[in-house]
Amino acid sequence: MGRVLFGVVLLELLTGKIIVSDETGPNLIVGSSTSAEDDDKGRVLRMADVAIRAEVEGKEDALLALLKLGYGCISPVPQKRPSMKEVVHALERFPSSSC
Template sequence: ILCDNVRSLLDEGKALTCVDSSLSEYPEDEVIPVIKLGLICTSQVPSNRPSMSEVVHILELIRSPMESRETP
């Protein structure tokens, strides 16, 4: 149910309402990709879930997309 609610908010463009209000500062441009990653990681089909190494790689790309593109 929680994932369905998050997906609905994401589809409605209201994904930032999923962020804990106690977080005073966070890079908004990183929130949506992290929420999407969380949804992928909680897929009901285990084979659709990324491995931990893939998750780490995706998080690194979210955190520093320009640096990752420059690395050969």
């Protein structure tokens, strides 16, 4: 369950939206119709919490990678979730000033 909870916290921090859980698993609260698979930089930036939007502008690729990591962690298919070792490895690729 650690990966799922990490994904929930990561997505809540990045989007400013509450993650709810139902029978299908964790989901962004109603009102978010975007997907981490969308590579449109403007849409990715709009997914970011308004409190951090100015800071992540110009860093949409890093934001997209973090969103994909968060969505991967909350995948309803446990086998598709990255291991915590993979999560740590993914996070280590980001310089501290990336996002």
